[in-house]
Amino acid sequence: MTIPSTIYLYRIIHVDNLPFIVRSDKITCPSHSGANPDYIGIGDNSLIEHRRTMPIPLDPQGTLNDYVSFYFTKRSPMLYNIKNGFQNVTKRTQDEIIYLVTSYEKIAESGKPYIIYDGHAYHRMSRPFNTYEGLSYIDWRVIASNSWFDTEADPDRKRRKQAELLVYKSLPFNMVPGIATFSEIACDKVKGIVGDVNKSIKVFVKKEWYY
Template sequence: MAAVEISGKRARMFRVTHIANVPWILENGLHCKSSAIVDPGFERIGNLELIQKRASRNIPIEPQGTLSDYIPFYFTPYSMMMYNIKTGYGEIRHVPNKDLVLLVTSIHHIEKRGLDFVFTDRHAYLKTAQFFNSSANLNEIDWELLQSRDFQRDPDDPAKTDRYQAEALVHQQMTMQDLLGIVCYTKNEMGTLMQHVADSGLDTKVVARPGWYF
C-alpha cells in the first residue's frame, strides 16, 4: 500500500470523478460548474443539492465570484465525499472504487503555472470558512488532521469534520497540463485510462494506487 504524504510542503490536491468522464476531460480539460462548456454525457457522483447551493456562496477575495466559478479539490484522497460515494451514505449514489478516479495536482504546481485559485481552511460553503489565495498561507490548513485520516465527529471539537473538508478551488478552467496525473484503483483501470491518454495524444501520467481508496 502506497502511503500518501499529506502536508503543506507538497500541498497536493485531489478531485474525484467517474472514470467515464475521463475521455471528455482529456479532450476538453476541466471546467467549473458555471462554465458554458459542459460534458453532455457527464456522470455525476456528488450531492446534487449541495452542488446547486454552492452557486450562492460568494468568494470574498480575488478572483471573487461564487463557488460555482471554481473547480473544487480536497487536500486528501481520503475525503468524506469519497467515503460517502464508496458507501452510498445519505443521498449519494454508491459507486464502486473501480469506477472512481482521482485527478491530482498541487497548490505549488498550479501557482507555478499561473492559475488563479483560492483555498479554504474548512468546507468552503460554510460561513466560517477563511479564504486564501497564496501558498504562503498553507499553514492555515490542519495538515495533521488530514494526515490522520480521522473524520469521526468529536463533541469536544465540533469543527473537526469541517476542517477535514478544507478545499482548494481553481478558477474557471484547467488544462491537462495543470494536473500532475490521474490515479485509479487497479491496473485494469490503469490500462483503460492509458489507452484513453494515448488516443488523446497527451502524456498524462496514470498510476494505480489502491491504497488511496477506502
C-alpha cells in the first residue's frame, strides 16, 4: 500500500494535562520517572491497566506503558467513545480534548526509538514493526476515511483504523509543532497555557477532527 509523502501523527489528551507538559517541556510515557502524577486519563480504564503489562516483542522492548502513543488519524474510535461515554470511558465534552500533532518525519529525524503497529496495539491481530517498512502494512485508505465501524464485508476495519506509532519513553515538547482544538474557546485556553515561551507552536481550531 502506498505510503503518504507526509505522515502526520495525532495524540489526544485532556486539556488539563497540558500545563504539566509545558512546565516539564516533554511528553512522557506512563512509566516515566517524570510522568505527571495527576495525569487525567481519557481512555478505557480496564484497557489502560492491561497496557501496563503487555510486552513489546521488538527492540527497545518493554511494555506498552513505556511508550507515548500516537494515532495516524483524526476522529478515532477512542474519541467517539469519549464523546459518548461508551466502553468504560468517561464521557467528556469535546472542548476538554485536544490534539497534539507531530509527524513521522520528526520522530525519525530525532532518532527516538519507536514501534509501529498496523492496528490497535493491544489487539492480538496487530503486528509490530520498528522500521520505516512497517508503514507499508498500514491500511491508509481506512486511516483517511471517516468510516471505521466494522461491517459484515469488513469486520476488521475498526482495528486497522487505530494503527499506532509508539515513541519510547518521551519526546521533547518542541517536537509537537501544532495543537488542535474543538472550538475557539478551547483554542484560547490552550494559547494561554502554551504562552509566549512556545511561540513556534501553532494552536488552531479543527472542529472537523471531532464528532
